Amino acid sequence: MQQTEQGPIIRQRQRELVQALHQVLPKHSILYHEEDTRPYECDGLTAYRQLPMVVCLPEDEAQVQAVLRICSRLQIPIVPRGAGTGLSGGATPIADGLVLSTAKLNRIVRIDALARTARVQPGVRNLAISEAVAGHGLYYAPDPSSQIACTIGGNVAENSGGVHCLKYGLTVHNVLRVRVVLMDGEVVELGSDALDAPGLELLSVFVGSEGMLGIVTEVTVKLVPKPQVAKVIMASFNDVVTGGNAVAEVIAAGIIPAGLEMMDKTSSRMVEPFVHAGYDTDAEAILLCESDGTAAEVEEEIARMTAVLQQAGASAIAVSQSEAERLRFWSGRKNAFPAAGRISPDYYCMDGTIPRKRLAEVLTGIAVMEQKYGLRCANVFHAGDGNLHPLIMFDANQEGEFLRAEAFGAEILELCVAVGGTITGEHGVGIEKINSMCVQFTQTELNAFFAVKKAFDTAGLLNPDKAIPTLHRCAEYGRMHVRNGQLKFPDLPRF
Amino acid sequence: MQQTEQGPIIRQRQRELVQALHQVLPKHSILYHEEDTRPYECDGLTAYRQLPMVVCLPEDEAQVQAVLRICSRLQIPIVPRGAGTGLSGGATPIADGLVLSTAKLNRIVRIDALARTARVQPGVRNLAISEAVAGHGLYYAPDPSSQIACTIGGNVAENSGGVHCLKYGLTVHNVLRVRVVLMDGEVVELGSDALDAPGLELLSVFVGSEGMLGIVTEVTVKLVPKPQVAKVIMASFNDVVTGGNAVAEVIAAGIIPAGLEMMDKTSSRMVEPFVHAGYDTDAEAILLCESDGTAAEVEEEIARMTAVLQQAGASAIAVSQSEAERLRFWSGRKNAFPAAGRISPDYYCMDGTIPRKRLAEVLTGIAVMEQKYGLRCANVFHAGDGNLHPLIMFDANQEGEFLRAEAFGAEILELCVAVGGTITGEHGVGIEKINSMCVQFTQTELNAFFAVKKAFDTAGLLNPDKAIPTLHRCAEYGRMHVRNGQLKFPDLPRF
Incomplete structure (x- = not known):
């Protein structure tokens, strides 16, 4: 993407905005020299870069209100920003706009272990919530792979998921209430600590709205008890269609696994030399099925899942025998992206969602597209909730490969929509997928x-x-x- | 409430509307004579009655579109109506308005047992969905007490609950997608069959919007597998505060019972002579705690709940030993409203929700109000999700008792809000609670x-x-x- 350079009009607007911000924010919370604003020029979608006109970092709600009132008056567009780990360019700056970072709103306001809730500011990191409540035997369930770095404000904006969201839900299912500053500087609270609330349910609209509706200043999240035990099944399949159908069978049997992930042979062969997870690299597809809960619950659920997977045609089944083995089984799945980076000069990670029952059909469709575009695609996915992450591998230095990869990706997304799915699972739309x-x-x-x-x-x-x-x-x-x-x-x- | 009579202006508007409707609806779908419209003058909140100007019963989506286009053109207000079982007057007609009944949109469009979904029209009764899918071992979880009569369209409008909603969620948690006709006659689909969808999450705003945003013409619901086994614990407590705290302890222990209901002594003594449920009528409070699932899961969960309840100070504990006994334990709870009608000339059923941990405090507050207003109040509630249904008993023929009951009810709702709760749990706002x-x-x-x-x-x-x-x-x-x-x-x- 071509950056827009600062011309005299933007420089004049910048002076005006900076002057107004100095009335309401401390000096160290306003950045406008290029060396200070450069770190904000992109988020995790690094292909899109743009230097913002000004960056500000308010330290409390009153400062957020003041900033929004100034921008309303001066008609300055605002790009809200959490930790900047987003993958769809939702935090890409605007040349004549303000980046409002929530990084300094980073206090854990209140933990209520009995009600199993925590009230936190948006700049608190996802994992920091779980760390803060671990002493009570609780944790915050949604676990995007960026959870060490990403913040709850960004999770709310993108409605983030993770490998546990099949059982524990997305961000929207784990947030009870948000405090929001609207563009006119007024504060509203959306949602409620109770299960239902009168009035229109605006909390769910706000979650996943990608920073378009207001600036969140406080989030009340649900906490869940840490399970006593967790075990994972690794099941092998001789073809991806059988594996895809097995996923639908597990769900149809009334089981909600704590995690239900699938990898095809391209993926398992890609990661095995890298992490030595112990994967069956002869299988065309591997399913990882986790169960968590009390010892009795896990034992029974593992037995039921094993029976369903065998019935569905699994060619081999292994169950983790220790916590170390469980983590090893998962390590392959979690390192799929870095592994792709080792075997291919470039890769393009897609994020589409389909109805579970159409999984086999979409896998077949992707295989046909591999031939059509002459590119390999490794398929890893949150199979339980139908969220695909096909990794298209290409070499940008080879003439035409980038364009072919882009067309391949677009065709995968169109197939997702055609079978009744959607163009994003958990990475948001941002600017990447707006078309x-x-x-x-x-x-x-x-x-x-x-x-x-x-x-x-x-x-x-x-x-x-x-x-x-x-x-x-x-x-x-x-x-x-x-x-x-x-x-x-x-x-x-x-x- | 005083009815508005039809004057010459309304009669003129009526002629105009009826003439326009005849262009797009069959004759039998348009009602405007008083003897035909009388049955539509109120819903379950019978204190509010108003004869509508016209009632129409469209038979397909195209007719709904046509009716909305006509009303947009003529600027006629519309009151959508399901089965009319609502308790907050949401379907109370308007003197110069149209009642749009969804009763004839009553087809089950598609059942997908593998994906565990059903696509139905809004006039399908709640229980009819479960009956239609019973052969697949599935059911639709939300079970308002009116489930024999109420329809899914009304459930969507009110975001209905039921005794199982603690574990299985309200209507909003069990609906995947709706097709909606907007006021300009255009059709939109909100939600998706996938877990997440891009764009703003407007499905959750639509669910519970009490007919203010559009007319639903199709609802895709989630189905869940029927549990193999269910058992219920009846626990007695020597005071309501201890009982209220026990509810919080069960939840804090990480257990989500399939049902968690509480009744005070006034309630249990009220129902026992009526239904012979076998209740401990010496206890100040009774808790009913249900567990469902596989035999092993239920056995383990019943053991854990028993331990928590004993620890929390239960004076006696009984576990249902057969399906017949389980249903008998529930029969008392489910007949609390009719039982109140037997012992008191009039009663006023409230519907507020509070954070679970404030339950004991609210019960104490209600006891103080009983003295203040000189009226008895039986307390039954969906304790697990903090949804109270205090039944204020009074005699409307005694001078001043109705006004005292109304003031008592309003003070209960204000207490609910003051402790961080809301003014409705599952009955909606309608016109009853608009103040x-x-x-x-x-x-x-x-x-x-x-x-x-x-x-x-x-x-x-x-x-x-x-x-x-x-x-x-x-x-x-x-x-x-x-x-x-x-x-x-x-x-x-x-x-």
Whole structure:
């Protein structure tokens, strides 16, 4: 992406904004020299870079309110930023905009072990919550792979998942309440400590809204008890279709494993020399099925899962015999991305979600695309919730390979939508997938999104041009809209 | 409530609307003679009655679209209606409005046993879903006590619960997707068959929106496997505070019972002569704790719950020894409302929700109010999720008792909010509790609700004056807003 350079107009706006911010923030919380703003030019999607006009780091809610009031008055767009670990460019700055970092809002406000909740500021790291409550035998369940670094504010913005989300839910299922500063500087609380609440349920809209509706200043999360025991089954399959169907069978049997992950042979052969996880590298597909709970629950569930997997055609089954072995089985899955980086000069990680029962069909489709594009694809996924992470391998130095990889990725996402799935599982839309939104949603649905966005942020200053494409953009992209496997040509844009 | 009579203006509007509806609906789907519209004058909140101008019963989605387009054009307000079993007056008609009944949209469209989902039209009864999928060993979990009669469309509108919602969730947790006709006649699909979806999460806003955002024409629900075994513990306590604390201890121990219900002595003595459930009528409080799952899971969980309840001070514990005994233990709880009707000329059923840990405190507060108002109150509740149903008993024929009961009820709800709870658990706001919304929410929060309402229904034609009070109404009501136990005087209304 080409950066926009600062011209005289941006420099004038910058002076105006910095001057106003100095009235409400301490000097050390305002950054605008290039050497200070450079670290904020991208998030985890490093292909998109843009130097922001100003960065600010408020230290309490009142400062957040003051910043939003200033930006409303001066009509400055704001890009909210957590730890910057996002993979879809949701925190990519705007050349004439402000980056509002929540890094300094990092206090754990209150832990209530009896009610099993914690109230924390958005800059608290995901793993720091679990560490703080470990003494009570509790933890915070959603565990994105970036959990050492990512913060709860970013998790709320992206509705982050992790390997345990099949059983324990995504961020939206583990957050009870948020305090939010709206663009006019007013504070609202969304959600409630109770199971149900009257009024419109705006908490779930806020979670996953990618910074477009307001700035979160406090998050009340649910905590869950640490399980006494956990064991994992490694099951081998002679073909990916049988493995895919076995996933559907486990779920259809009424079992909700603590984790249910699948890797194809390309993936297991890729990681085994690297981490020595003990994988069956002759199998076309490997399933990892975890059970957690009390000793009796785990014993019974492992027995039931084993029976279902055998019935579904597993060619071999191994159960972890110790905590060390359990962690070793998982180490292969968790190191799939770095392993891809060892065997291929470049790779492109996709993130799509499909109905579980269509898994076998989508795997077959991806195999056909490998031939069509002449590129290899390693498939690892959160199979239990149908969240695919195909890793397309290519060499950017070979003429045309990057473009082929991009087209391959786009075709995978279109297949996901065609079988009734979605274009993202847990990485968000950001700027990376904004064109794919035109494929996923009808014009009426995009209009509904914009109407709600406008209800919170009338002037459209919060993270503009992310997550929801304008109809104009969709018209330019010119892709068809696919709904329930039916092709549907987009209506003409309204302008 | 005083009914508004039909004057010449309403009669003129009626002629106009009926004429337009005849262009798009069969004759038998349009009702406007008083003898035909009389059955629609109220829902389960029978104190509020109003004859509607017209009732219509569309038979497919295209007819729903046509009706909404006509009402948009003629600016006719619409009250959507399911089975009319609601308890908060959400389906109370408007004198110059249309009642849109979903009763004829009653097809089960598709059952997918492998994916464990069912796609149904809104007029399908809650229990009919479970009956239709019983052959697959599945059922639909949310079970409001009206489940024989109430329909899934109404459940979606009210976000209905039931005794199993502690473990299995409310309606919002059991619905994957809805098809909705918006006021301009356009159709959108909210939600997805996948765990997560890109774009704003509007499904959760729609569920529980009490008919204010659109008309649902199709609902995709999750199905769950029927448990192999269920058993229930009946635990006695010598005082309600100890019983209330025991509820918090069960949850704090990391157990999620399939049901966790509490009754005080007034309630158990009220129902025992009526149903002979075998209750300990000397106990000040009785807890019913259910476990379901496989035989091994249930055995282990019953043992753990027994240990926690003993530790928490239970004076006696009994475990159901057969399915017949289990159903008998539950029969008392489920017949509490009819039993109240036998011993008291009138009763007023409240529906508030509080954080579980504040249960003992709220019970003590209600006991003090009994003295203050000179009225008895039987307390039954979905204790596990903190949803109280205090039954205030009174005799409307005694001078002043109705007003005292009403004031008693309002004070209970204000106590619920003061301890961090809400004014409704599962019965909705409707028109009954609309004033209490002024106590629950700040002006900024009510503004946010209205902004979202307007994003879906610009002209405000869908179920106006329900669920969300106007700021003008709150100003007239003049009650203080209580947040987190802190009194806060309302800001001046903005007009």
